Amino acid sequence: MQPNQPHTVLITGSTSGIGLAIAHCFARAGHHVMLHGLTDADTSQALLAEFSGYSGRTGFSDADISSEAGCAQLVSETREAIGNPSVLINNAGIQFTAPAHDFPAEKWHQILAINLSAGFFLARDVLPAMRSANWGRIINIASVHGLVASENKAAYCAAKHGLVGLTKVLALENADCNVTANAICPGWVETPLIQPQIEAIAREQQLDMDTARAQLVGAKQPVAKATSPEAIGELALYLCGNFASTITGASLPVDGGWTAQ
Structure with a gap:
């Protein structure tokens, strides 16, 4: 796929907030968008109707990406709805706060599964086709907490730091086939x-x-x-454009100077 053609864009956690704003940015630009989130049938239908005015195709999946099988389901449903993903945006995330000495094991596993492992499994599933096409973009919506820490966020910080590290590895491994991987690290949104x-x-x-x-x-x-959610969407869109082909392995803070201190 060439950069000036419509992309097929899979965005996890895109029924609200940052993910939904990213989806609208790509849809407005004429790309095909796969929406994803755990929501009821009425909400998913309303979302599809909301996107019906755009020129590109739109699909929806409620796959549970806390498991490897759920990630495979999401990729399969994306291919069926809009085609093979040429852009993967790992945005889905959950949060829970508690001191490390009181942190429930169940919450630790849930946060790492959705905030980190899902990003790996989805990238692993879509990369072969991206490499074969000699074009692809992986954008991980990490966090300022992928770069610095805050108290009571052991699992979240561990997962987001891991996502930044995964981004760097994917960038190195796929630099030979025009596939880039970058992390966007928002502060307050x-x-x-x-x-x-x-x-x-x-x-x-x-x-x-x-x-x-x-x-x-x-x-x-x-x-x-x-930061407005739309600003994150526009940055993601830029990373898929003609002028961003040499931006890879980057962790881009959008944090009002938080990590400059």
Whole structure:
């Protein structure tokens, strides 16, 4: 596949937040998109209807990628719906916080399975066709926590650091066949997930919402502003474009200066 042709793009965890924003960015640009997430039939149908106005094909899978078999199912359903993936975006992730000495084993295994192992299994399944076509892009949505640590996030930090390491290996192994692998490492992103934290700060300290948001984000980021999900989508799109063919093995912070400190 040549870079100026429509890509077939598989995006895990793309029913909301960053993943959904990435999906819209690629669909608007004319690419074929495979949506994925654990959701009910009504939600999946509404999502497909939401994407029906775009020119490319759209599919949906609710495969459980916490297992190797679920990852294989997702790749198979993607091939059936939109064709062989030329772009893989590993975005799906879960979170749980607790001190390491109290961290439940079940949560540790779940987080590593979805945040790290799924990325490996999916890449392993799609790489042979990418290599054969002499073109492919793997983009791992890691995190600032793939570069630095925070307390109470042992499993999340371990998984995201692992994802950054996996990205580098994939970049080296596939440099000979025009397949790149990169990690995007967001800091705070303006999604519904951070809203309860902002509201709690506003309530406890009697602040307006904008001040509470700046306080939450500014505690870690010199630029006290959360990134929009669309910005992550546009960066992913750029990494699949004509000018990004020599960007590979990179871990790209989008973190308001968090990791510059």
